[in-house]
Amino acid sequence: MLSNNEKYIFTSELALAISNGLQVEDGLKMLVGFDADVSICAKKLEDIMKQGYSFTDALKESKEFDEYMIQMVVVGQSIGNLDVVFKELSTYYARQKELNYQIQDAITYPFVLILMMFVIVATLIFKVFPIFENILSQMSMSLSLMYSARILSYIGFFILLFILVFGLILYFIYKKSPNKVWMTKLPFFSKLNYQKEMTKFTYILSLFVSSGYALIDAVDIILLSIEHPVLKDKILHVKNRMLEGESLASALVKENVYDQGYGALLMAADQSGHQDEVLKTLSNRYKEDLERMLSSFLNRLEPSMIAGLSLLVGFVLISIMLPLMNVLQTLG
Template identity: 25%
Template structure:
């Protein structure tokens, strides 16, 4: 939960901001630990506080790791990273505010939790907290940076994969709409003047032309509103989002891609947390929070609950996972990793494997999608052209 506070730092300067805590007393304890004399603490819910951008997370982890290895203090390192951004930017304010809170006596974890510029992901905060206690902050920050960069690469690959097919589809829709609303209506008068019987394909084309002329804007508006409504309900309705996410997992090819992506993210974060020294049940909870698919998120939540009750990770997974929901190689790797006490290594290896599998799937999908798209578009345009040419040939021959 987030709380907004007002108070004074160790130099007597008035300060304000937000802090992430389990409750008001926990928030006050964090602020006292940071050397802040608390004036007021109130629950805070902001719609405008965005999450820490992946690009900034990667730069922060990579650069701070290098600076710490070079013997530069944490606040100085944050100031150096801040110099890469414009002074009025949110990134600059985030880095300077974090550095100021550390200089006021707080730890890196406390400063990240207390600054009010960005929401920091819980798994990132917990990893930093444990890494500071264990003394391996340099290594963990570098691992966090590599993890974020890997996730961004996956997103870029997916976006790049769909740019060309989307462009072709958009051009095709525009061409078909132009033919139905502009070209075909000009030929209709000639057909009507002959009063001859038209082929069935031509009648279908003319009906489509009349429909598009009358309702094209209404169709565009209906599609736009439908997409917007689905997107809003998907985001805000827990039940609707859960059902949609569950349905997505059942779509051939796309479902396996989503599952691999989510399991890869979960495995990498879980491995990172375990390597940093986070207790197993706690690491599972934080790793589950990074799973975007609500169905899988709820599934891992059940698994975490059963582990707290005393079951092994493998046993909890086998009891909660239905057939084909999660690949057998994931379950088997977890079982082997748990038996050999190398679960973190197994999860990290699985994460890398799933990332490569998704890259291969995207390549195969693109190789199939482009020719299929061309055939479908060519078939539609060919049908429209032939349906217009057939009666013209009949008239000229008659």
């Protein structure tokens, strides 16, 4: 499946081509000269369409696109605004790409810091310790303190090794997993993922409201793009309330999709007829809240990790210095 960045390139270029009066097929030919994966995907879609498939069916057959994009293309073709849909999709994938980069930055920094500390501790244990042991052996001195220091240092070494291996396992599971539901069970990432999904949900909803698309059908399409189980369950209940005759704003508020302040704002917008504008405003606020959450996480994590890892390295250094102090006292 294409990455968010590749889907951004794909949708933005098709939006440009279609808005200039070109057909989808012409737009695909333009994409052949782009990024390798995008080019391969465009060629694959061309080949599938030559077999008699429609553009939408070709998107499904290629297995390169998420269900949300496919359904949005169906909507665009049904209302005759495919270029507008591709433009909105490009904006959506650009935002998703930006959010993913911010989350990666939040995770990468502590991992690099731990890796550096691991290398330092490993160097002390496997390079410095043997030198001191050799000196003590040549001087026919007791190695009991050295052995104790080595044991203490190994404890620190294996703590760092465990953290690194655990982090790498989580990373590979994240990359290989088709859905990220398991992340919702992790303490910090549960809240982070929910905030990210709320940002996505509010933004997509604002697009549908502003386009005048049938809201019940819009909710069905939005459900295809939501991964967080708690939020998905709330949206399903919203849909049921709408089927019973409630307005979208009322259903969202009653199911606690938005907090009290945002809910009041949405209800007021529903009465004034400016729901799309308010939803876009809320989407930006959720995005800002997510950025603040990541920034706050890093601001707390950085000094905590530096302090903790410095103590760990200091502990290893002290364990090395104790035998050295013993040597100096003996020589004295």
